[in-house]
Amino acid sequence: FPVTIYGFETxxxxxxxxxxxxxxxxxxxxxxxxxxxxxxxVKLTTDLYxxxxxAGLYGDWSGYSFFAADIYNPDxxxxxxxxxxxxxxxxxxxxxxxxxxxxxxxxxxxWNNLRIALDEIRNAPAGRxxxxxxxxxxxxxxxxxxxxxxxxxxxxxxx
Numbered sequence: 738f739p740v741t742i743y744g745f746e747t748x749x750x751x752x753x754x755x756x757x758x759x760x761x762x763x764x765x766x767x768x769x770x771x772x773x774x775x776x777x778x779v780k781l782t783t784d785l786y787x788x789x790x791x792a793g794l795y796g797d798w799s800g801y802s803f804f805a806a807d808i809y810n811p812d813x814x815x816x817x818x819x820x821x822x823x824x825x826x827x828x829x830x831x832x833x834x835x836x837x838x839x840x841x842x843x844x845x846x847x848w849n850n851l852r853i854a855l856d857e858i859r860n861a862p863a864g865r866x867x868x869x870x871x872x873x874x875x876x877x878x879x880x881x882x883x884x885x886x887x888x889x890x891x892x893x894x895x896x
Contacts, residue, residue, distance in 0.1 A: 742795060742875075742893040745777040753792050757878045758784035769889040771807035771848065776891035781816075781879045788818070788878025789890075794825075797870040798855060801895035805852045808877075809889040810844040816879065816886050818842045820851070822858050823874035824867045835863040837874070844888065852896070 743750050745765055754763055754777075766778035781787040798804070810816055823837035830836060838861035842851060859867050877890065 740895045744773050744892055745775045746773045755790045755792050757790055758782055758787035760784055761787050763789060766889060769809040770891055772892040776889040779888050779890060781882055781886045783882050785881055786878050790876035795872040798872055798895055799869050802855055803852050803896040804855060805896050806893045807891045808844055808849045810846050812886055813846055816844045818844060818877055818879050821876040822872060825871040825873045826868060828873050837862060
């Protein structure tokens with residue numbers, strides 16, 4: 738069965754967010770929701786890095802096959818984001834790019850349903866397997882956008 742990591746239905750979930758970039762803003766939104774009443778509206782900016790990360794540990798993902806999320810792009814143009822997932826070993830180490838899962842995501846206008854096999858995430862670090870039972874970093878961010886953009890994130894889950 739799917740298990741929700743974040744559905745953005747409570748204010749507690751909003752308090753788990755950390756902005757990446759000093760001009761980023763987030764809010765709970767009724768505008769676009771794939772499940773429940775709310776989604777997370779994230780205003781991305783033209784800062785070098787602009788996005789959000791979730792604070793805390795995420796439990797043991799080893800009983801699941803996929804990480805999934807729904808992201809709505811209300812703009813007429815595509816927007817490029819990066820999804821970063823890391824474990825405690827990465828966070829306590831050098832934080833190098835080749836020691837984590839990093840995936841560029843091209844969001845078309847409208848709903849984008851992201852679904853990534855946990856085996857891809859597990860095997861992403863060079864020279865080792867990610868500890869899928871110790872996931873400690875989950876970020877979605879943009880790099881050097883040419884204009885500010887709002888995206889709506891909902892229903893982060895394991896399947």
